[in-house]
Amino acid sequence: MDPNKEIENNQETQELIDAYLLGKLDATALTDFNERLSIFPKFRAMVEEQRLLFKSVEEYNLKSSLDEYHSEIKDEPEKKWLSPGWLALAASFIVLIGIASWAIFNNGNSPQKVFAANFKPDPGLPTSMGTSSEYEFYYGMVNYKRKEYAEAISRWEPIYGANPENDTLVYFLGVANLANGNARQAEKYLKMANEKTESAFYEDAKYYLALSLLKEHKIEEAIETLSNSSSPANTSLLKQLKDL
Incomplete structure (x- = not known):
């Protein structure tokens, strides 16, 4: 050697x-x-x-937010990172986002207050390092969970470029851009995610799309985005938007 x-x-x-x-x-x-x-x-x-x-x-x-997930898959076969079952579980975490009480906004409500009270980045997907073709995706998810959103975006965008139909990447690129302060770019990705009606992230994409539109002061469009949603988080946000 x-x-x-x-x-x-x-x-x-x-x-x-x-x-x-x-x-x-x-x-x-x-x-x-x-x-x-x-x-x-x-x-x-x-x-x-x-x-x-x-x-x-x-x-x-x-982290405690993933304890339940780990206990449920403990005795199951190994799953790929895009498995529909646990993607749906990961997506369901958004329902647990803490939303400020409606009464808080009865006086002096504003788009800035509504956004600040409702925006919390998606907790992300479980990461499992190993030898796989999703190596860069895993690295990006680690960056994302560290709140290193620019780094996550830089890792994910080339993957998205090679596979623009990947609903997971489209969704997380949208959320990462919104967390990174780029509402316009977030709107672009989240509108694409909102078109993927069969995606496990469909309802969550509506939530973050509405927030990106709110950030750009497109309140009527944000209301329209949530108008046909039945998820608890989306319904609560819709009520707050209508009060603006």
């Missing part, structure tokens, strides 16, 4: 490090991996960075 050989930080190297951290290397591969660790400082730095990222993911997965 040439100690002067450059170690490239590419997908293959990342997947090798993942396998090491997940304990999936066989004896021969592990010996080779440890040899590389002892020789290449840059490689050791990559491993440590990946280890820290794993730790971050684990911390997010232990």
Whole structure:
């Protein structure tokens, strides 16, 4: 093994490090991996960075908002990150968003107050690091949960460009842009998400689309967006919008 050989930080190297951290290397591969660790400082730095990222993911997965999710899938087969069943569960978390009491807005109601009282970013999807084709998506979700919205958007936009029909990406790009203060771009993505009537995120997309429109002072359009929704969060927001 040439100690002067450059170690490239590419997908293959990342997947090798993942396998090491997940304990999936066989004896021969592990010996080779440890040899590389002892020789290449840059490689050791990559491993440590990946280890820290794993730790971050684990911390997010232990959050109380995901405890119920973990208990329900404990004995089920492994599911892909776009599985309709748990996407629907993740989407349902939005119903739990704390919405200020209607009475608070009886006096001095304003678009700014309604937005501030109702906007809270979607908690995001459970992240599970490993060797998969959704590697960049997972990294973006970690950024998103850290409130690093610009970084999440920069990771997700190339994936969206290659697959614009992906309702998960469209939805989270919309929410991330709204959280990042770009209501116009959020409106663009969330309007696309609002057209995907079979999506697990359909009702939640309406909620965030209405908020993005509210942020742009398009109150009548926001009201129209929520007019046929029956979700509790959307119904509450609709009442507040009609009072403006």
